[in-house]
Amino acid sequence: MISQVVSEVGHILLTVSVLAWLGRLLFRSNRGAVIGFAIGAVLSVLPMEYSPQFYTRSVLGDLSVLSWVFLVHLLSRSVYGVSLISQGQGRVISLIAVVGGLLIYPASLGAPWPDFYRLGFDSAFLISAFAVAAFVFIFRGRFVVALWLLLALTGYGFCLLESLNFWDCLFDYPSFVVASGILLRWCIARSRRNRKSETELKTES
Amino acid sequence: MLCLVLWVVASGGAAYQLNLRRAAAVIPDSPAVAAAMTSRQPLTHKVSVPSPVPSVHAATAIEMGDGTLQAFWFGGAREGAKDVSIWGSIYDGKTWSKPAIVVSRDTIAQGTGRYIRKLGNPVAVRVGEEVHLYVVSVSVGGWSGSALNRVVLDRDWNRVGRTGRLVGNPLLNLGTLIRAAPYQLEGGDLVFPAYHEMMEKFPQMLRVRSDGRVVDRISVPVDEDLFQPWALVPEAGAVELFLRRGADVAPEVHVSDSRDHGETWNEAREIGLPNPNAGISAVGMDDGSVLLAANPDEGGRGNLTLFRAPEITGPWKPVYKVDTEKREDDEKDIEQIEYSYPWLMKTSDGLIHLFYTWNRTQIRHLQISQQNLEGGEQ
Structure with missing residues (x-):
């Protein structure tokens, strides 16, 4: 199979x-x-x-x-x-995966949270939204992000994974953890940069 | 559609021959049982399915087209041991055949290409003359790390289709278990009353397509620690769910029900039947009433009783004591008596069949006519 x-x-x-x-x-x-x-x-x-x-x-x-x-x-x-992935595109990919993970994982563990995972089984809205997003990313020149979404849509459409849920085609728990790490690293680096520039401004003034 | 075509092609090529001898044999556990077995159409008939392994648990059974019953359970050195396999036996109306290993750890490991550490609850489904065995397996950790697999067998238990993994959870696909019989929707999809055991215990309804892939998953909103659901479908679109309550809170059987094919559920409520964190099973009777098998004594599983009620909310009346804490000769050396994990079913001839774990060493089968369950404790 x-x-x-x-x-x-x-x-x-x-x-x-x-x-x-x-x-x-x-x-x-x-x-x-x-x-x-x-x-x-x-x-x-x-x-x-x-x-x-x-x-x-x-x-x-x-x-x-x-x-x-x-x-x-x-x-x-x-x-x-x-x-193959620029830092900017890596951040966009990570942001989508982390937001998606925060939507689907809590209910899967029994938390009182809407079960967004269910939407991935047969939701024309979800599939259309990601298809539109893929084309938006193409036009904005973020080709790796677009490729990711288009491949996920293809995998879902042709049942290439054991799961028939679109979310499982899009990302899994290990990639969610990696994406969270990328975002966290970026947030820490950015706050350090901000702090550094504030310190420099104070020193200059 | 493409998946279905590919699956049909693949399953045809992957046919696997597993020769099992179905020698007819029966081991009567007492003279009374042996006497009961000699009767052709007994009103009540209790028999132990012989077990060649020390520990057995979690029986499931189906009726085949010719009226024979096939029962399956897991057995090995002990629950969770590496040698645990799924055993099966066939009942021709008089005797149970010598049990044989139907599915082993290796069967599922080779079929799914994944390491399997132990096997758990099986649930059998008859599809035409095929037997579809849905089996809980664990690769890492305890039962909270469970996943579901499907093995397709012909009526002689030769593997005829692809062994597949069901995906019911996005979080590493862990924590989903089943124990109860599914019901079938109009289109042919099966809905399994499943439950989740990782971090929180809660029931879920898994809708499974004919190729064994999950196409929907509905979480049943319940309070803490209600799990191991057993579903009844009294009419099209209506689903009634019996739920086992965990040990840490008041142990009582709960029910929840849905009138829209399981899309929305009413709040789970107690039905006035104590149940010490033990498995339950239910079946609809011909007159519309409901029969429930449960362990009503708090603090143990030494009493298994059948209760009957005109509707799921009660009032529940004990109608048959299956096994009680009163020790029989062959139980004197057993430290803790346990009659658990009932599996109730009704066959096409109207008889009620109950399978349950007897002290973890035998699977017992009770056959009883509906007339014998009219009321009054027996």
Whole structure:
């Protein structure tokens, strides 16, 4: 079944990306990243019960399109030193994912909160809103954000994931955590910058 | 539509042969039971389904097209052990066949491509002459880390379709369990009374498509610690839900009901039946009344009784004591008596069947005619 293939390929991508990133971190070179990638590739073709994806799939479930986007970005940066997502687009993506997560996760844990996750099953409004947003991002030149949304809509439309819920195609819990980290880091950096410029202004005056 | 086509193609290619011998055998647990079994159409008939493993729990059962019953439960060294598998046995109207492993940890691990640490509650659904087994599994942690899987079998328990994972929760798809029979909607979708156990316990209705994928999820708004729902559908669009209450608060069976296919729910309310945080089960009777199996004694599961009421809100009257704390010969060495996790169903011949866990060592089956449940404690 195609959703199983998509899921397994996603977790192979997870293995090679993370190992490539660790390789770069350890050896501080592209060669280290390539070695990490190669180890990940070898591990991925081991018999099912010895492969990392047998375990990562059981813990993380199917990866969403946002996880794929983050992992491709991580792989590209580790192996080629090329960032596919600009900081600005990364912040927009993270903001959408974090707001989405705050909408759907509380009710899923039993909090007295409207169950927005349910909207993802069959809501023409939600799908239309994200389709319109994708085109707005294209016209504003934020192509990675638009690509993310369009791929999520495609995944949902063709049932490429085990879940038939649009939210699960858009982002998952691991990518929500990463997005929260990106936003948090940006907020801290910005407040530090503001504080620094205030201090400089005071010193000047 | 595309998914459905792909699924049909994939399931055809993935047929998996699992040969199970269905040797007819029965182990009478007492002379009285053995005597009852010799009768062709007994009014009441209680029998233990023989178990080759030390610990069994959580029986589920279905009636096949030819009138035979198939029961499934989980069994192994103990609950949560790695050797726990889903066992099955077939009842031909007289005897239960020798139980066989129907689904193991490996079956689901290989089918879903995921590591499985332990198996839990099964729920069986008959679809034509196929048996669809929905099985709770855990990969990491305790039962709050549960996920749901579907295994498709033919009537002889050969795997005939794709084993799939149901996605009921966006948070790593953890914490969703089932224990009760689903009901079918007009279009063929099944609605499972499910429940969530991660952080908070609460009931959810999972709507599952014919290919085993979740297409809707409705959380039933309840107070704290009401879970393990059992659903009845008295008429089209109406759903009545019995709920088990957790141990920390006044343990009493609660009900909630919906008149719009489960879209909105009335506030859950007590029905005057004490229940010590134990599983419950219910079935609609021919005259419109409701039969409920519950453990009414506070502080234990040593008494399993059938109650009957004209409607879900009561008044509830005990109509049959299934098993009580009065120890029988084979229970003298057991430290804590437990008759739990009832599964009630009505077969096409109008008979009521109750399956329950007997001291965690046997699955017992009680067959009883509706006339025997007219009233008055027996």
